[in-house]
Amino acid sequence: MTHSVHRRTAALTAVALAGLLAAAVPSTAATTTAAAPSAATSPAALAAPDIPLANVKAHLGDLQSIASANGGNRAHGRTGYKASIDHVKAKLDAAGFTTTVQQFTSSGATGYNLIADWPGGDTNRVLMAGAHLDSVTSGPGINDNGSGSAGVLETALAVSRAQLNPDKHLRFAWWGAEELGLVGSKYYVNNLPSAERSKISGYLNFDMIGSPNPGYFVYDDDPTIEKTFKDYFAGIGVPTEIETEGDGRSDHASFKNVGIPVGGLFTGASRTKSSAQAQKWGGTAGQAFDRCYHSSCDSASNINDTALDRNSDAIAHAIWTLSAGTTVPPGDVYENANNVSIPDNGAAVTSSVTVSGRTGNAPAALAVGVDIKHTWRGDLVIDLLAPDGTAYRLKNSSGSDSADNVITTYTVNASGESANGTWQLKVQDVAAQDTGFIDSWKLTF
Template identity: 50%
Template sequence: MTSRRSLPRLAAGVLGISLTLSAVPAATADARPPTAPTVSEQQVMPHLQALQRIADRNGGNRAHGTKGYADSVAYVKRALDRAGFRTRLVPFTHDGATAHNLIADWPGGDPDHVLLTGAHLDSVKEGPGINDNGSGSAAVLAAALQVAASGTKPERHLRFAWWGAEEQGLIGSKSYVSGLSGAERSRIDVYLNFDQAGSRNTRQWLVVHDDEHGETEAQQAFEAWFAERSIPTFDIGVGGSDHESFGNAGIPSSGFSTGISDCIHEACDNLANVDPKTETTSADAIAGVLHKLAATKPRH
């Protein structure tokens, strides 16, 4: 991911308010929102292991136009179907090969206010692409499954996506965005993207700042989540990843990356190229922020 950087950012502190139990009416206490879902290492790393196995049995990669990519889509779709998502495969053709974007909707929420969360699922032909971008794909999948398991009843509609042929020039995301009507585009409150979510030796999370739309609600939520855990963040601009397709269409964007790994676009971008702790933190952040944004009533 190559982007313009801006000043480091840390969110403000949290205001604490103390109340005695007797001061809270029973009806109010019962109406408290459910605790935000969390993601453990045991809930995210098996997805990366599965993507590695898929690459291993398909020529060492999961690239566009290969069975490795098709099997990757099938794996993610099965997991979402079992969890109760409404899934659909959206075909597109590039360089003589047909592939699919995978779209998954969680039932409920205001369809006029969509939170769209995505990551590209394909690798390059040179390697399995486990950090770039199995890590983002697995983190989004783990977060989506935890949102479902938590029984979240969102105010806004939750949609998740896994893109194909992004390594060929952001083809899958461009195809999806170009297929949206003007009304459909206007219903997307923000697009959240995650690219290389498990890089080794990560010292700060690179949170996307939308140059066109300014500091979005989602950016603030991510920075607050990390700040509450004393994890440093750094702003990067939209560009160089799947955000670009949405930004070009005027759709606000945010999300994060953990930076370019040592083995980007090489055979060594395998399971050993991902730090499990970093990957888990990323998935946990996605789940927590999605829960917060989903519970927020739309502003317009």
């Protein structure tokens, strides 16, 4: 359409001009590699670990067992909810978090919020992530919201395993009585002194992230948080839509209403998946995203593993990125900052870095930082080539991904590869009309 063509034409002109400017200015970098590794100076350069789906599913199994042993639900004021709080708290305590159980009263029953703080980071800049832990009385609430609760829990445990040392202070929360009107999160926010509220740089909310007929929805609230999630999903070739079904109906609203930046993820509830959405995401058109929403069948079998896995990884990506965290000690960075033009609908091109002086194999969470300027990133297929030629797919092409540029960090399990040798970033443009170039890329060991 006219507007789209104008955007693409303007973007092509910009890329062409950038290429002319790059050609006019001689580069002082080495042709294929950085002269030597350097300590990571940007905390955001380090990628989040892959969150093991099996671990998240194990947490869901625990919540199902708790519900089954307590009348079939984990609702506010019921024994199943208190058992859920105690279970999550025990895992966090063992992982080194400082936990606090906050009590409140709603509908004549005692409710509980669980707050878990990770030691360190600037306590004047707090990044929070949370999920409601209660179910409705009619079922065990495994998607709503065991899924979000389990994803946040496993991300918190991954922070502990990595001994993350973020710039910002990390705080995780599990809310009570959300199903009665966001009661627990409202209580928490309303009882925070204004000085403490001002320290919260962002709140990330995760309510239903494993719907059995899933969509991939991102909250359109804070632009930085929204972009962080959208960039992650674009990097794995999954299109997203703006979340509208539950806007203001989950715990992020308690924070948003007092001016705290918010964002989050959602895979859909009772609304019906359209034909266009089914074509884009798979699943069944004409059927609810979650047919068991607020029903007794919202059990351990009411989960889409792929959606749960992707969203759990996205949670970790956001925590690592937005907290600007680093692991200790920082890794060595090998970078190639020379521009490599990517021909339109043409042959693949490569850019190389040489790693030397290391012992053993590459890490299981090798961070691959990519900065590619391109006017239609859906055209691009990106691979990491190990020294022995083994290809690790970083990004597939997607005709619906019309955004510009690929600027993100991927994580590759390269533990089967020798660390030393020449690694290559391989990029191919597989569709016509748009061009770009590899601006830079790096490996962080």
